[in-house]
Amino acid sequence: MKQGFFTVQANVKLTDSVYKMVLLGDTSAIERPGQFVNIKLDGLFLRRPISVCDYEEGKLTIIYKVVGVGTEKMSKMIGGEKLDILTGLGNGYFTDFSGDKPLLVGGGVGVPPLYHLAKCLIKEGKNPTVVIGFNTISEIFGKEDFEKLGVKVLVATVDGSFGIKGFVTDAIAQVEDYSYVYTCGPEPMLKAVYNATTTSGEYSFEERMGCGFGACMGCSCKTKYANKRICKDGPVLVKEEIIW
Amino acid sequence: MVNTKVSLCGVELTNPVVPASGTFGFGYEFNDIYDINILGAISIKGTTKEARFGNALPRIAECTSGLINSIGLQNPGIDAVIEKEIPRLRQVYRKPIISNISGFSIEEYVECCEKINKVDDVDIIEVNISCPNVHNGGMSFGTLPENAEAVTKAVKKVTTKPVFIKLTPNVTDIVSIAKACEQGGADGISLINTSQGMRVDLKTRKPVIANKIGGFSGRAIFPIAMKMVYQVYEAVKLPIMGIGGVATAEDVIEMMMAGATAVQVGAENLVNPYACKDIIEALPNVMEKYKINDLNEIIGVAHK
Numbered sequence: 001m002k003q004g005f006f007t008v009q010a011n012v013k014l015t016d017s018v019y020k021m022v023l024l025g026d027t028s029a030i031e032r033p034g035q036f037v038n039i040k041l042d043g044l045f046l047r048r049p050i051s052v053c054d055y056e057e058g059k060l061t062i063i064y065k066v067v068g069v070g071t072e073k074m075s076k077m078i079g080g081e082k083l084d085i086l087t088g089l090g091n092g093y094f095t096d097f098s099g100d101k102p103l104l105v106g107g108g109v110g111v112p113p114l115y116h117l118a119k120c121l122i123k124e125g126k127n128p129t130v131v132i133g134f135n136t137i138s139e140i141f142g143k144e145d146f147e148k149l150g151v152k153v154l155v156a157t158v159d160g161s162f163g164i165k166g167f168v169t170d171a172i173a174q175v176e177d178y179s180y181v182y183t184c185g186p187e188p189m190l191k192a193v194y195n196a197t198t199t200s201g202e203y204s205f206e207e208r209m210g211c212g213f214g215a216c217m218g219c220s221c222k223t224k225y226a227n228k229r230i231c232k233d234g235p236v237l238v239k240e241e242i243i244w
Numbered sequence: 245m246v247n248t249k250v251s252l253c254g255v256e257l258t259n260p261v262v263p264a265s266g267t268f269g270f271g272y273e274f275n276d277i278y279d280i281n282i283l284g285a286i287s288i289k290g291t292t293k294e295a296r297f298g299n300a301l302p303r304i305a306e307c308t309s310g311l312i313n314s315i316g317l318q319n320p321g322i323d324a325v326i327e328k329e330i331p332r333l334r335q336v337y338r339k340p341i342i343s344n345i346s347g348f349s350i351e352e353y354v355e356c357c358e359k360i361n362k363v364d365d366v367d368i369i370e371v372n373i374s375c376p377n378v379h380n381g382g383m384s385f386g387t388l389p390e391n392a393e394a395v396t397k398a399v400k401k402v403t404t405k406p407v408f409i410k411l412t413p414n415v416t417d418i419v420s421i422a423k424a425c426e427q428g429g430a431d432g433i434s435l436i437n438t439s440q441g442m443r444v445d446l447k448t449r450k451p452v453i454a455n456k457i458g459g460f461s462g463r464a465i466f467p468i469a470m471k472m473v474y475q476v477y478e479a480v481k482l483p484i485m486g487i488g489g490v491a492t493a494e495d496v497i498e499m500m501m502a503g504a505t506a507v508q509v510g511a512e513n514l515v516n517p518y519a520c521k522d523i524i525e526a527l528p529n530v531m532e533k534y535k536i537n538d539l540n541e542i543i544g545v546a547h548k
Contacts, residue, residue, distance in 0.1 A: 044306060045308070045511075086517070210303075210313060215273070215513060215514060217318045218313060218315065219303075220303075227318070
């Protein structure tokens with residue numbers, strides 16, 4: 001974990017409620033995909049945890065949905081603002097166990113952390129397939145970014161306005177072969193993926209947090225082996241430890 | 245060179261800054277981000293007889309200048325704290341350890357305090373009497389003087405280390421509670437615990453926190469804590485650890501002027517993990533600014 005100041009370089013609207021923010025600052029504490037950052041905003045007491053979509057030296061990209069006062073404030077930023085951010089939070093995804101054909105499944109704002117993961121897996125010579133799900137066509141984002149990486153992307157929309165009609169699990173049914181599952185999204189989706197897939201995998205959870213670095217026990221959950229803090233011991237849990 | 249050293253019942257603190265129980269875990273994880281040996285002492289996570297998972301989630305709600313929490317005393321239980329957590333803290337930390345004990349019956353407080361009293365690495369026992377008494381309709385021990393005195397007396401019988409009683413502010417008369425603790429033999433008073441609070445989510449039209457109500461802490465409660473430290477200092481002869489909304493070195497000095505010998509930093513640790521370090525580093529400069537050579541000179545000075 002590291003605390004630092006980042007400058008907003010760009011803040012672009014992707015859909016009605018989803019924004020992509022590029023920040024410049026020290027990213028050296030970010031170790032792997034699936035970790036998150038915790039952002040201090042003027043006038044708010046608690047920081048706002050947001051997953052890392054992509055990062056490189058000196059540059060951080062996050063994609064967030066406006067869901068409350070914090071993300072609303074972020075959405076109004078025009079560039080040049082300085083933000084106090086804690087980086088390198090959470091365990092993140094481990095690429096070691098992925099096998100050759102990992103399946104990446106994201107729903108809504110669960111999609112962003114899979115982007116840097118896909119990049120890492122490709123760099124390691126693996127061949128990921130990406131399944132992303134949204135409610136409707138106007139909510140879709142990220143499809144082209146994954147395609148530019150050269151991976152196969154399946155899109156599911158609940159109302160059938162684009163791609164496969166139905167849930168991510170309907171799209172997963174069309175994937176012939178996969179070696180491991182990486183997923184992030186709302187909990188009902190995670191559970192559906194858990195039941196619909198046959199391999200092991202890593203599941204990234206979302207929870208209301210206090211501190212974001214393990215001090216307050218605000219986001220604890222039970223697993224088969226121990227109580228875990230989503231912010232510090234998670235947000236990624238392996239399939240075998242999840243109680244469902 | 246200014247003097248920041250203070251003493252709590254013979255336990256020497258190199259400075260009065262102590263992370264408050266429940267906001268700093270068992271301490272050692274913070275050593276990954278700074279050397280925790282700069283701290284005056286650490287009050288470790290509140291401990292009960294048995295391991296507890298705590299309350300349902302969500303447990304946290306944002307508020308203006310603070311937060312509401314309803315963790316529900318999640319902890320691994322007294323035996324695991326003694327066998328694993330305290331030794332793990334001791335590996336990286338040489339300064340005083342304050343063990344915070346909670347209970348749901350007098351018997352539980354006694355059993356935990358008896359056990360923790362035998363641990364050499366523990367310097368001070370801080371007894372949290374804000375918990376509901378399961379034998380008394382769930383009413384908090386800390387809300388009636390006779391109950392506060394009864395817990396204090398029972399705990400003092402089985403301990404030799406200094407015992408600080410940590411008081412809840414959710415009472416009609418904090419002074420009568422503090423006096424009852426003194427009467428019961430307490431060595432010091434820690435105050436305040438969180439103030440009760442609640443939020444409702446406009447979208448769901450339901451309480452934000454699963455437990456509906458929780459404890460409000462953060463900068464917003466600083467004046468409430470100040471008032472109670474001030475009142476209790478006048479009423480009892482015991483050293484006070486002031487707690488509530490402390491976020492800066494100026495706050496530490498202000499609370500000491502009201503009567504605190506040491507000051508705990510709580511909610512601020514959750515938004516600024518370096519809060520205690522920042523305060524400790526700023527303290528000598530702020531002391532010089534206000535012409536304070538020795539912090540001991542200002543304890544309770546606002547009463548003169």
